[in-house]
Amino acid sequence: MLPSFRYKGFISYSWADAKWGKWLHHAIETYRTPRPLVGTEGRRGPVPARLHPLFKDREEEAAGASIGRAVEEALANSEFLVVICSPNSAKSQWVNREIAWFKTHRDPANILALIVGGEPGAAALPGREADECFPRALTHVVNAAMEVTPEALDEPLAADARDSGDGKRGAKLKIAAALLGVGLDELVRRDDRRRARLRIAATTASLAIAAVMSVLAWSATVARNEALFQRNEAQDLTEFMLTDLRGRLDEVGRLDILETVGSRLMTSYDRQDLAALDADALGRRARVQLLLGEIENNRGNVAGALKTYQAAAATTAELLAREPDVPQRQFDHAQSLYWVGFIAWQRGDLGAAKRQFQGYEALASKLVAADPRKFDWQLEKSYAQSNLGTVASESGDLAAASRHFAAALVIDRRFYEANRTLDDAIMQYGETMSWAARVAARRYEFARAEVLYGQGVALYRQALAADPKNQALLIKLTIITTQHARALNDLGRTEEARPVADEAIALATAMSARDRSNAQAAEYQRNAQLLAAQLAKDARDHATAARLAGGLLQTIDARRRAGLEINNATLEQENLARLVLAVVALRQRNPAAAAKHYEVVAATAAKLDRSAAGSPNMTLFASAHGGLGLMAPNAGHWKALLGAVERARGRRWPARPCCRPRRCSPNSAPTKAGRLSAAYSRQAMPIPISWRCSRRARPPFYQDRRETDSSA
Known part of the structure; x- marks a missing residue:
């Protein structure tokens, strides 16, 4: 009986090739097996109708203290490993590690390669080393300690998604055929057979030529390639941490x-x-x-x-x-x-x-x-x-x-x-x-x-x-x-x-x-x-307003006691919460509490x-002195407010009343300063x-x- 796996395949790729990983994941998971083939006996048992789910590396894993543990668990539960090959993945230590793990713990024959950029065997060509698309763990023997040895293997047969190779359609069908355990011809029978055969022949020929050239040039360039590889690895790791990894960590x-x-x-x-x-x-x-x-x-x-x-x-x-x-x-x-x-x-x-x-x-x-x-x-x-x-x-x-x-x-x-x-x-x-x-x-x-x-x-x-x-x-x-x-x-x-x-x-x-x-x-x-x-x-839900505003003041006070700097935005939150408490206190006939809150806001705004x-600072100043002025009209608060407005740049008080003007008592018509205070207090x-x-x-x-x- 064949073993059961949670995932049909594990897609390994460099984050620089994320668009290819997304394309392959979508292309394979949405691929429908031709109806005549469903249920027939393939190389790996009955042919399924769909190829899902697939695990797309570093997109589905949960954030945690050990990213490696999550990846290994996914690899262990995957029937195949599909490697997206490009110069980015060739230099990626993460892709190499996943290939090495799969080779040492699973059947290496279940590793599939998809070329999306670069050139196979380019590492052996002086001056073109950076174009190599195959990771070393894919083209070399891996020992039991998951270390890549210098012993080279034949270049792997791979699906080639480039326009010069199989193209996206041909590459998708190759990967699907391997995952289904059926022949490629069975999948492309209703499509253009001639073009499919030409692409397969061209890919095979190019891989064969690359393998021959790699054997001839390897012994002369191995030392220099290794040094360059190590330098590129360090640079690529830095870029990976600054871009891809931090991007994913930002999201969570x-x-x-x-x-x-x-x-x-x-x-x-x-x-x-x-x-x-x-x-x-x-x-x-x-x-x-x-x-x-x-x-x-x-x-x-x-x-x-x-x-x-x-x-x-x-x-x-x-x-x-x-x-x-x-x-x-x-x-x-x-x-x-x-x-x-x-x-x-x-x-x-x-x-x-x-x-x-x-x-x-x-x-x-x-x-x-x-x-x-x-x-x-x-x-x-x-x-x-x-x-x-x-x-x-x-x-x-x-x-x-x-x-x-x-x-x-x-x-x-x-x-x-x-x-x-x-x-x-x-x-x-x-x-x-x-x-x-x-x-x-x-x-x-x-x-x-x-x-x-x-x-x-x-x-x-x-x-x-x-x-x-x-x-x-x-x-x-x-x-x-x-x-x-x-x-x-x-x-x-x-x-x-x-x-x-x-x-x-x-x-x-x-x-x-x-x-x-x-x-x-x-x-x-x-x-x-x-x-x-x-x-x-x-x-006029005074209980809720007081509870929320009071809780906000307690939170900010706790930050002060912890020695954290109170920035401009937090200071403004604190003052606006006090204005809420002042209005609630007035409505509850507690003018002493209201005056206390207004005075704190006025003193703070005076320093800004x-x-x-x-400006928001002027809004706070106007609201505080306006409130105090309504409570004590002869205490100089209106005069302080008018003086501050006269000194302000541009005299930009509102040209029209706010959307819901302040309701004044029958015995007190709003003064000029009162209208200004009301308008300022309504700003967002x-x-x-x-x-x-x-x-x-x-x-x-x-x-x-x-x-x-x-x-x-």
């Missing part, structure tokens, strides 16, 4: 594993002589520093993150000065400028953030000018415009913010329309829609804002339904759901907004539960909780930059700047897997 939200990866890479670089490293190696070292800084920032260690970002910026600036016209140098330094500016933004230093983002935008413009057809550079331009729009929005310059986000939206819409199933395209488009909606809301275009938020929610829900474990998509959906609830409330649809806010809290809680050390997830959870408190306050009349709560945690740390040259980007 595992900062702990990501930190281990970054620390090991940095330890490796610290052991080397930096003066002996070439420009590319120094650039990779700077990218490792940005990765470590990003991890520190996600953990709430802003000071530690800034120190690491500045060290990376010093390196990338020096490399750019040496080679000012090299796109990779321009790109690397742009990333450093972004992260240094991001910390400035977190700390509320909008001037410093703007200077860094302007430098980033200038480098992005150079990249676009040098190669307008490269869409990766167009995206850098979009990111830069979005960052400048963020700073303009928080500085109160809503006209400039609207222009920046409109420019970004043009690029992002074009990117999405060309790549509707790509996570990067989905998240970038949704993020820019979110920011454009936020600016629209602050300009009192509430209906337009609600429509944009609703479109973004639908976009992310659809993407998350297709990939439920994707942490990056969950973050996006959490944030935009929060903002959608706020937009509904701005339109006066509070009863519709409350369940949407509850959904945002549930999403944020699920996101935080995946990695409780992630400060970013905790901040989004606080945003959703604050919004729910504000909606409960508007609905209020030079822009439309600011949310964090674009979190470009994944995308920002990886250059588009190595973009071969799903990456995540930030969110408005």
